[in-house]
Amino acid sequence: MSTLILVREKLHINKENALGYILLIPSIVIFAVFTFWPLFYTVYLSFFDWNMISPSKEFVGLRNYFDVLTDPRTYQILGNTFLYIVLLLVINCVVPYIFAFVIDVVLTRLKGFYKSAMFLPAFISLVVGSILFTWILNPVSGPLAIIFGWVGLEIPNWTKTEGWIIVVLSIITSWKVFGYNFILLYASINGISREIIENARMDNIPLWRIFLQIILPMSSATGIYVFIITIVQSLQYVFTPVKVVSQGGPDYASSNLIYHAYHEAFVVFRTGHSATISIITMALFLLLLFLEFKFVERRIYYEN
Amino acid sequence: MKINRTAEVTWHIIFFAAVILLIFPIVYALGMSFKPLEDAYNNVLNIVPFQSTLENYITLFDTLPVLRITLNTFVIATVATIFKVVTAFLAAYAFVYFDFRGKNILYFVLISTIFIPFTVTMIPNYLIVSEMGLLDTVWGVILPQLADAVGIFLIRQSMKNIPLSLIEVARLDNTGHWKIMKDIVLPLVRPAVTSIGIWFFISTWNEFVWPVLIMKTTDNYTLPLALQMFISVEGGTNFTVAMAVSVVTMIVPLALYLTFQKYIIGTFTSSGIK
Numbered sequence: 150m151s152t153l154i155l156v157r158e159k160l161h162i163n164k165e166n167a168l169g170y171i172l173l174i175p176s177i178v179i180f181a182v183f184t185f186w187p188l189f190y191t192v193y194l195s196f197f198d199w200n201m202i203s204p205s206k207e208f209v210g211l212r213n214y215f216d217v218l219t220d221p222r223t224y225q226i227l228g229n230t231f232l233y234i235v236l237l238l239v240i241n242c243v244v245p246y247i248f249a250f251v252i253d254v255v256l257t258r259l260k261g262f263y264k265s266a267m268f269l270p271a272f273i274s275l276v277v278g279s280i281l282f283t284w285i286l287n288p289v290s291g292p293l294a295i296i297f298g299w300v301g302l303e304i305p306n307w308t309k310t311e312g313w314i315i316v317v318l319s320i321i322t323s324w325k326v327f328g329y330n331f332i333l334l335y336a337s338i339n340g341i342s343r344e345i346i347e348n349a350r351m352d353n354i355p356l357w358r359i360f361l362q363i364i365l366p367m368s369s370a371t372g373i374y375v376f377i378i379t380i381v382q383s384l385q386y387v388f389t390p391v392k393v394v395s396q397g398g399p400d401y402a403s404s405n406l407i408y409h410a411y412h413e414a415f416v417v418f419r420t421g422h423s424a425t426i427s428i429i430t431m432a433l434f435l436l437l438l439f440l441e442f443k444f445v446e447r448r449i450y451y452e453n
Numbered sequence: 454m455k456i457n458r459t460a461e462v463t464w465h466i467i468f469f470a471a472v473i474l475l476i477f478p479i480v481y482a483l484g485m486s487f488k489p490l491e492d493a494y495n496n497v498l499n500i501v502p503f504q505s506t507l508e509n510y511i512t513l514f515d516t517l518p519v520l521r522i523t524l525n526t527f528v529i530a531t532v533a534t535i536f537k538v539v540t541a542f543l544a545a546y547a548f549v550y551f552d553f554r555g556k557n558i559l560y561f562v563l564i565s566t567i568f569i570p571f572t573v574t575m576i577p578n579y580l581i582v583s584e585m586g587l588l589d590t591v592w593g594v595i596l597p598q599l600a601d602a603v604g605i606f607l608i609r610q611s612m613k614n615i616p617l618s619l620i621e622v623a624r625l626d627n628t629g630h631w632k633i634m635k636d637i638v639l640p641l642v643r644p645a646v647t648s649i650g651i652w653f654f655i656s657t658w659n660e661f662v663w664p665v666l667i668m669k670t671t672d673n674y675t676l677p678l679a680l681q682m683f684i685s686v687e688g689g690t691n692f693t694v695a696m697a698v699s700v701v702t703m704i705v706p707l708a709l710y711l712t713f714q715k716y717i718i719g720t721f722t723s724s725g726i727k
Contacts, residue, residue: 168630169551176544176563176605183600184566187577194576201576248471251464259465265714266472272706273479274659276677277699280684281478284692292481292497324475336722381568389661393684410572415666420576427572434568 195424202418213425222401223426229315230384230405236319237326237383242376245331250360253338254346264335268328275325275389282321283394311402314395318403321390326383330375337371338364373445381434406430479703486510486696493693509697516694517679518672519701525591526675527705529664530657533595538650541604542642546634548605549612550620560609563602571662574600579666593667594675598657604649611645611720612638648720651713655706676702 195213197206217223252263270278285291288304297304307313341364349359365372388407391397397404397412404412406426414423484500485493486509492502513519547553548560578597587593615638623633639646661677668674680702683695710717 166551166553169547169553169556172543172547172551173559175540177559179540179599180563180566180602182581183578183597184569184574187574187581188569190577190580191573201580248468252468256461256464259468263468263472264718266476268714268718269707269710270475270479272655272659272710274661274677274680274702274706276659276661276680276684277482277702278478280680280695280699281482283684285478285481290494290497295497324478328475332718332721339722377568381570385571385662392661392665393681407570407572410570411575414572414576423572423576427570427575430570431573434570438565438568 191424191427194420195428197421199420200418201414201420209421213421217422217425217429225401226404226406226409229401229403232315233319233384233387233405234380236316237323237379237387238376240319240323241326241330241379241383242372245327245375246334246365246372247360249331249335249338250364253335254359254364255356264332268332270324271326271328271332273325275322275386276393278321278324279390279393282317282324282390286317308395309399311399314399314403318387318390318394321394322383322387326379326386330379333371333375334368337368341367373441377437377441380437406433479707482696482699482703485693486700488693490693493696509693512691512694513697513701517682517698519679521672522674522676522679523701525673526658529591529594529675530654532591533598533657534650534653536595536599537601537604537653538646540599541608541649542639542646544605545608545612546630546638548609550630550633564606566600566602567606575666582667588667589669589673590667591673594660594664598660598663601653604653607649608642608646611642615641644716645720648713648717651709651717655709658706659702 194206196208196210198209198213199206248263248267252260285293286304286307288294288306291304294304305313307317345363345367346359349363354362384405385407387405388411391403391405391408392411395403397408401409407430410423410426410430412423413419413426481500484502487502487505487507489504489506489508492504544563548556574597582588582593582597585593587596619637620633623637658675659677660675661681664675664678665681668678671679676698680695680698683691683698
């Protein structure tokens with residue numbers, strides 16, 4: 150008798166579990182076909198020489214990796230990527246952190262207004278942002294150039310200037326990314342107990358110390374998350390202004406690893422190089438996540 | 454305790470400047486789209502279209518199948534959103550209310566796909582779409598975009614906020630999972646699911662990278678692709694028309710945001726990342 154119940158229970162649990170798997174089937178199928186198989190296929194392609202059209206692929210072993218890693222252009226693009234990361238982190242991680250803190254903790258008025266206004270561009274196409282900023286920042290006849298002209302300043306010819314092009318494309322990307330990160334950080338800071346903050350302020354602890362010693366550690370889970378998505382996702386968002394405004398130019402000065410992989414695959418049709426660059430990019434992202442888990446994750450504070 | 458008045462005013466000035474930086478381009482596009490080209494060039498700083506005209510919109514509708522393009526954008530965004538929300542809801546339900554072998558690993562693997570750069574899957578996905586004969590079609594744009602784990606993550610997050618006892622009581626009453634899903638869980642996570650749905654809809658509406666690879670003919674373009682045709686660093690002869698396309702591209706996301714902003718910000722603030 151008891152064994153029967155046991156068996157039944159077991160069957161019941163199995164049936165239950167089966168339903169769990171069934172609910173996951175749509176997601177698993179989608180991810181298997183459009184993420185995991187492609188991932189392996191890209192690894193495979195990185196060992197072949199191919200142009201996406203020819204019926205045959207030539208196995209070249211590690212030559213693509215050798216080519217890519219010895220090409221000085223790769224290091225130029227890696228440098229660009231790094232510059233993008235630094236700029237994006239300052240504009241979309243550091244600044245919104247401080248903004249979220251001040252708006253939530255310090256200010257008493259207009260909080261709701263700032264929140265909705267700053268979040269708004271997150272809902273607009275980055276192509277719209279690219280086209281608008283290209284015009285607003287036009288160095289000859291754009292509105293900003295005219296205002297600058299009044300005080301004798303000039304806007305550099307950024308589309309043709311190494312360095313400036315990355316600065317402007319980062320600003321365009323940030324226009325879209327800023328508000329999203331701001332809202333996430335605001336939410337996290339808003340979740341911190343008011344009591345702790347009020348006590349600190351009662352003790353006349355200066356705001357910058359409240360920020361560094363209370364807010365920063367207590368919102369660190371979200372902070373780290375925003376830090377990582379800024380690197381991983383903003384870098385991909387940069388693709389749109391690069392493609393629309395500069396096509397990676399002048400002479401690769403605005404290309405990053407993401408755009409370069411696209412350029413190799415769909416502009417010059419070197420799928421092997423493209424796949425290799427993508428795999429290297431992913432390896433760098435994984436390294437970042439690994440470092441985060443190893444050195445930061447254990448020390449951060451989870452709000453929930 | 455209060456902060457001093459000067460500090461508060463300074464902060465407000467900084468935030469106003471930031472808001473202007475963020476909002477100005479949108480207002481600017483709106484104003485310019487109603488200006489004759491000559492006026493736009495001669496009075497660059499004047500946003501208000503005093504000699505307002507619809508000629509830019511007329512030119513736009515004459516040169517491009519705008520309705521068709523808007524419809525493409527709408528269909529892609531709607532279908533992708535429905536698929537993504539439904540599959541994410543089911544997956545999140547499985548992850549929260551079932552125990553099965555390999556659950557945690559599977560969850561971890563799915564969520565880590567958020568951190569895979571799109572270029573890693575770009576070439577094979579292009580080949581898959583091409584093999585399926587879906588190049589230059591709506592489905593070719595939709596299918597690869599469905600693989601997005603953000604929905605699973607966010608919906609699971611809000612399901613975990615439901616007290617487990619509620620589900621346990623229902624289970625003891627022998628209520629089936631479909632009924633629990635439909636009558637208990639869904640109503641409770643509906644605000645989050647709606648906000649995530651709106652977010653998906655707008656992201657797909659604005660998506661540029663993938664449609665630009667798949668869509669070849671103007672008739673099949675989505676709005677961001679149509680807009681790209683008008684871009685030129687010098688401003689170009691079609692500058693005011695480009696502003697009109699920008700407005701057409703922005704109008705739906707903007708309307709959705711203005712209608713649901715409280716709701717959306719609420720969801721992001723309560724079930725965000727923890």
